[in-house]
Amino acid sequence: MESRCENCIIRQFNSLRAMSKEELKHVSDSKITKTIKKGEPLFEEGDKLNGVYCVRNGISKLSKLSSNGKDQIVKLATKGEVLGQRSVIAEESTNLSAIAVQDMEVCFIPKESITNTLQKNPNFTLEVLRHMAHDLKEADDVIVNISQKTVKQRIAEAFLYLKNNFGEDEDGFLALTLSREDISNVVGTATESAIRIISEFKKKGLIHTSGKKIGIKDERKLMEMVEGF
């Protein structure tokens, strides 16, 4: 049974909520629901997208390959976020790859539905604009963090970010489990460095681990570390 956008709660969290009933109906009629397994790409850097992806479930990393062969993760996108908007709007091929770090359920929405609405419904356009303004601010913050904080501080911050944005499971581990490599790609460092610092945090009692899973033990100390104590 295919569900309708009109009834999709996810919509409440993104700019689609500014669409009119008819516009939404059109989107719903043209959308395609897809399942993406962990590790599979939604799209890759350089692809020309002919639509956007609305995330219903799961989490995707948005990353960019640098000339030294390492991926930099620029953002982690979850339920409710719309991916690929930037390139559809700018009519450019995408500058980022989107790869699932958990199994995902997404709706593909052909770009016509989006671009038509952008041209006709100022409320929708404004809503998209507000979202993009927010993303831009976040990107500025990332720039400052990455250039002015030590790797240790950035890793501490990443853990707090993961807790605040994706929560914890019943055992107190971060709900989103990333590989050490992904963690190092989020903070922009070598995998070995990330692993070493994780070990150090564990020894100091700031976190505890179980396999890949990481749990925060001393949030206050992590916060102090981020601030530079």
Added chain:
Amino acid sequence: MESRCENCIIRQFNSLRAMSKEELKHVSDSKITKTIKKGEPLFEEGDKLNGVYCVRNGISKLSKLSSNGKDQIVKLATKGEVLGQRSVIAEESTNLSAIAVQDMEVCFIPKESITNTLQKNPNFTLEVLRHMAHDLKEADDVIVNISQKTVKQRIAEAFLYLKNNFGEDEDGFLALTLSREDISNVVGTATESAIRIISEFKKKGLIHTSGKKIGIKDERKLMEMVEGF
């Protein structure tokens, strides 16, 4: 004599060109032209802006203070760019400071003119959106560069950027002269490191200097350096 927006060539370079005649007239009637001297701020991080600034002349750095007391320069804005859009649109206080690195002439446009048009003129909104999409892409690139390239590579890249975006003067020096500190704040490193690398580039014959002025001598080698050779 106060000039009118309708006749301002600068407008051709930014989203204001998507405004209708009446809208533009309204903007022109409400705008205030200001002169900002080198080193003076247009606005500072945390300010609530009640308008945007359209740059007619000169160059401004957009920077953000990090917790360790250093500024990170996120963008250099020149003739034709509109500053403060992001915070006016998101209705938040600004996350960046804008400080003139050259004497500037700017037009202050009260936010009402902007927000009204945003709500009524989808073409304008879409144009602004496209600009912001572009800025977001640039921000992503900065993130990748800063986290994956060495300081040396980033400085080489910064020089090429300055040449491509602001040009050279008649003697072959970069038209935009930044202090060593500003350069280090662009690439996200310590001032001493920047100075040292500039000296090294000079010794290797990649650049030449005269006081604060820097000229590019071997563009090819700089480009190779950026790519990692």
Added chain:
DNA sequence: TCCCAAACCTGACAATTGTCATAGAATCCC
């Protein structure tokens, strides 16, 4: 279940980068 590849971890070392100290050069302002 067992095996293999991938992921994780650790040590040793080198390279990069930041910090502190100091000194000369340029610039501003009275």
Added chain:
DNA sequence: GGGATTCTATGACAATTGTCAGGTTTGGGA
């Protein structure tokens, strides 16, 4: 024009981070 202040430059050193080279553990598939 001269003194103060800011900017530039360099050395010495320490801290951080990356790289290489191994090991161990883990997890998924035959």
